[in-house]
Amino acid sequence: MDFDVSIIKGGLSMQKFAKGFLVGAATAAHQVEGNNIHSDYWAQEQLPHSSFAEPSGIACDHYNRYEEDIRLLAEAGLNAYRFSIEWARIEPEEGKFDAGEMEHYRRVIACCKAHGVEPVVTLLHFTSPRWLIAKGGWEAESTISYFKRYVTYVMEQLGDALHYVCTINEANMGLQLAAISKRFRLMAEQAARNAAAAGKSAEGTVQVGMNFQKMMENMKYAAAENAGVFGDPQPKIFVSERTPEGDLLVMRAHTAAREAIRAICPHVKVGLTLSLHDLQAQSGGEPFAEAAWNEEFTHYLPYIQGDDFLGVQNYTRTLYGPTGQLPAPEGAELTQMDYEFYPQALEHVLRKVAKDFHGDLIVTENGIATADDTRRAAFIEQALAGVQRCVADGLPVKGYFHWSLMDNFEWQKGFAMNFGLIAVDRTTMARTPKPSLAVLGSYAGE
Template sequence: MQKFEKGFFVGAATAAHQVEGNNIHSDYWAQEQLPHTSFAEPSGIACDHYNRYEEDIRLLADAGLNAYRFSIEWARIEPEEGKFDPAEIEHYRKVIACCKAHGVEPVATLLHFTSPKWLIAMGGWEAESTVEYFKRYVSYVMEQLGSELHYICTINEANMGLQLAAISKRFRLMAEQAAKAAANAGKSAEGSVQVGMNFQKMMENMKYAAAENAAVFGTPQPKIFVSERTPEGDLLVLRAHAAAREAIKTICPEVKVGLTLSLHDLQAQPGGEAFAAAAWEEEFTHYLPYIKEDDFLGVQNYTRTLYGAHGQLPAPQGAELTQMDYEFYPQA
């Protein structure tokens, strides 16, 4: 029987906001509390991973996994601009130690979608100042925890901002299919994506969201990490990554650094070749200058995307769909 080589990692990953619970200083938490929120549900205590990480990591190890990618919540480390919380650093130090005690390699992600509320109020992921703010936060974490880690992912799915436009388009296609199916089954049609937002709900609530966001963030259109990004904002994220990589290598040169991208299997049907090529340029190749000095690239793949002579196509008729309404397509 073939076996993985020694040193090969098979693990699991989480995002702090999805599992820890009570990340009260983050932008997601603030938006979840809005009367007309676009989030499907508030995170609340989540699965209480913040307090139950020991049990969770033991279960992970008992399942035969030997790596755990978890994210460090920036909003916990720096709940107010320039004010760092050493108690939260100690919490993540214990998470790292717990991983090692169970023979699990800790892989830390420094930004997994959520940001401090104060960062968004200062312009968020379209503001030039964010590059230096992110570098300062990363430097603090590395000075405190860097010597205990071998692998760092700076930013999870750095291309998510651009992909949201594509996800919106995908949702409209899914909604059309779901509406047809719902009409036949007598049900309502809904759709969601992995960032935790309900797009149908979002469209219905748009008229209320501007005023509510202005009250919380000081702007009717806060630029959170998963906002639809401008081309300038897209490259700002990659410059933030490069600045973080420089800080990490300066403080801990031996640590392996990279980021992750959400990459679909882009498949051109007859006449769709140009659309698929343009999508690949947007989704991946224009990032190459910013990641060529990285030690690794994380690839997150959920499905395939089909392109025809007139652009993106819906999932084939009768295809099995995931809970997120993606085509179930492991070959991707």
């Protein structure tokens, strides 16, 4: 059993994880650093008819305040920090690498280690260099070699200081968005007089902040504006509706990156992360749930079985009935993202994944968007109880990273979503740890 002595917390028995189990929080560069001016997202945020609720701007100014943020994480007891390196900073122009930006990330890693925090690095978390998208983006064969070149450069510079690297965040997101976007268009057609409500319903079924309604309204304008910026009216950014060929191209990019990492740093454990729902079939819904799981997970197995670990990212469940996907149950508690509050989903997904993937498992994202931090604390306690049951049953779960370390830029949703363990004042950038941060930290082994 990989946890030790019980302590009493909130009147309930709670067990710490064993020493060495990663208990941490996660961020993504674009969502927290600020001024990511060479990226595709930055460019799209500035368009006159952008689908973004607001631009990222200085985000949480984490680029300048990372030392304070890592210190707060460590002081609360957390022992690991998952963050991403921004490709658009490292290679702002094709073939031109910025040594100064590389030095910045070297300092972030050193800061983690100075505070006894294990750095877990993600090499691509949704955002890409603007120039890459102008050359065909995530549907272009050339992206595989460009990504491998970037990964090689980073690992040559930083690899000696790392033990865990995620190549690509939520490699399956493009197919999920394609399915959701298709469903949204059908819903909008069926409910033309109430399209806003239809959009809200669709957005709550994908684990990323999207404004499908605004995207539909702006489509004819955005096409021309995107063509002006990227040379393509429908640029193939990482978070775009993906073709089956593009889906496998992402897997091939991961495989190429994995080979590069192992050649340069054989000591580093490498994997990717997937966005996974707890797919639950009600009577008659079994074929739909099975097809969804194949699309979300199973068909990737040939590309990831050679990985050292899989990053499991889960926020909620999805229900299926005899006609397909169902809404959340009547009266269910919904988060700010319109996800059902269902922390039990994580345990279910870990157990299901472990049947087919035989490497280590790390929960690289799990969390809740809510302004009520007592619900976040409850979510953490229930989710981690499930993780501990998995560990007790012998599943190779090696860590848990909560999303997110701080309230941040939730992509197209802007700054309205409260996912953080730390509050950030949008005017002063002052940090205020929430009680949930200490709750999570209390689970880390001594």
